[in-house]
Amino acid sequence: LAPWVPVVGLEIHAQISSNSKLFSGSQVQFAAPPNSLVSFFDASLPGTLPVLNRRCVEAAVMTGLALNCSINKKSLFDRKHYFYADLPAGYQITQQRVPIAVNGSLSYSLCIDNKMSQMVTKTVRIKQIQLEQDSGKSLHDDTRSQTLVDLNRAGVGLMEVVMEPDMCCGEEAAAAVRELQLILQTLGSSQAVMAEGQLRVDANVSVHHPGEPYGVRTEVKNINSIRFLVKAIDYEIQRQIEELENGGTILNETRAFDSKLGCTVPMRDKEGKQDYRFMPEPNLPPLILYDAKSLPTNMNHQQVINIDWIHERLPDLPSVKRKKLVEQYGILPEHSFTLLNEDGLAEFFESVVKQTQMKPKKVIGWILKDLLSYLKQHSLTVKESPVSSFLLADLLNLLEKKEISSTAAKQVLAELWKGEGKTPLEIVKEQKLELLQDQKELEQICQAVIDGHKNEVIMMVLG
Amino acid sequence: QKVSVEVLEHLEHLALVDFRDAEGVERLQKAIQFADQLHEVNTDGVEPMDSVLEDRWCLYLREDDVTEGNCTKELLENAREKVEEYFVAPPG
Secondary structure (H helix, E strand, O other): OOOOEEEEEEEEEOOOOOEEEEEEEEEEOOOOOOOOOOOOOOOOOOOOOOEEEEEHHHHHHHHHHHOOOOOOOOOOOEEEEEEOOOOOOOOOEEEEOOOOOOEEEEEEEEHHOOOOOOEEEEEEEEEEEEEEOOOOOOEOOOOOOOOEEEEEOOOOEEEEEEEEEEEOOOHHHHHHHHHHHHHHHHHHOOOOOOHHHOOOEEEEEEOOOOOOOOOOOOOEEEEOHHHHHHHHHHHHHHHHHHHHHHOOOOOOOOEEEEEOOEEEOOOOOOOOOOOOOOOOOOOOOOOOOEOOOOOOOOOOOOOOOOOHHHHHHHHOOOOHHHHHHHHOOOHHHHHHHHHHHHOOOOHHHHHHHHHHHOOHHHHHHHHHHHHHHEEEEEEOOOHHHOOOHHHHHHHHHHHHHHOOOOHHHHHHHHHHOOOOOOHHHHHHHHHHOOOOOHHHHHHHHHHHHHHHHHHHHHHHHOO | OOOOOOHHHHHHHOOOOOOOHHHHHHHHHHHHHHHHHHHHOOOOOOOOOOOOOOOHOOOEEOOOOOOOOHHHHHOOOOOEHHHHHOEEEEEO
């Protein structure tokens, strides 16, 4: 049987972290009373006009720069038409002709064979980033045959990040999305929490034989977590392979991932190809961005966005932070990944290192093995840790000064975990875990053991 | 050029209008004919125009402040049907 090459591309919608919406002044907030964060424009009442939010443009520029994109100094807004209850205007304002950023790349790392020790770096091309409006939320009430509509989310700013089909499986897609999530969170352009719908991922999947043209692709939607992203993509790849091997064909359709059944199913309401009748948004002129060279002198600078100014102020991206951690502390690359993967863990590690004489290379073991596993077992975040960096550093100092053994240290940590407010030294004294330093006392104990087991000693001496 | 039944159904579906009779179809064909006159213009080497104001039409950038919203009651006055502050729409 000829081998199959799966091809995976992604369309990711990230909600922009801003106070107000993309084209109106209503508030952006998760979980508010229905229709309370809606302006007349968001409700598409006649006579209202879109007014672009500066912060949203800056967020898109930052993200484009972080993803190595070319920023289009002139980009355009368009209308994408379709009918749905949560789209009151009957169209979405997006950037179809000329988006704000194009041609970037994202590097991400994968573990080979589930072993953290072997990491490989891959790259996915970023086709473009565009600014667009989010839609409202529909709640389907099938019993009463109606749909309830909440427009709080309608008009919230989104960055759509389109990743080229450079990935080959669920694991690669998940790693790419995870890295994008970390980048967005570092930039602050999006909080990118998938569970709150701030990061939504659609996967485009197809398979083909090597050397042959790409196969028909399906679009998989309704993926609510990174774990489900892996499952959905891998299931769809398998489904397509089985279908084709059984002589069937793949339809160019949209499918939804059913997390309960762990499979993809055709979505209802997607009969035939959609005709969005794109047209330029007549109420918005082109978006012009400047750089140091093209900066206009006669304009009010609140009206000017300078790409170079934004570039200079970009924070260290995750890949740079990891490199610095490895260089500064001598830890392994895979350690730096774990540190950045948990919110606050890198800061916790650095804080402990500052407060202890123990070498960072030894501290990292305590952070990644002992502390992190405790946190995971009890589903706690680093911020919620009952053991502070101060207490852990205190404990590690006792160990470093050889006042306690490594085994005793673990015992003390288990006690500290209870969060009863005792210091490591107090626990050591309470449980009598001090290491004996007195040579004479040690000799006496060893002699007593030998004396108490004369037979075993003879056996050992005889070999 | 004739407008086929398939195209008609497609347009009716997209625009949610109903071309129920021959008069409607005739009107549509005349409208398309009228608009087709645009093809007579030679646009080789001409950039599409966004506005006659050209560079003078500047996109205004608004500060990221919350200035609107909180008018649920007013908005729902327009709704024919509502359920507990939600708008009601047909299923699907």
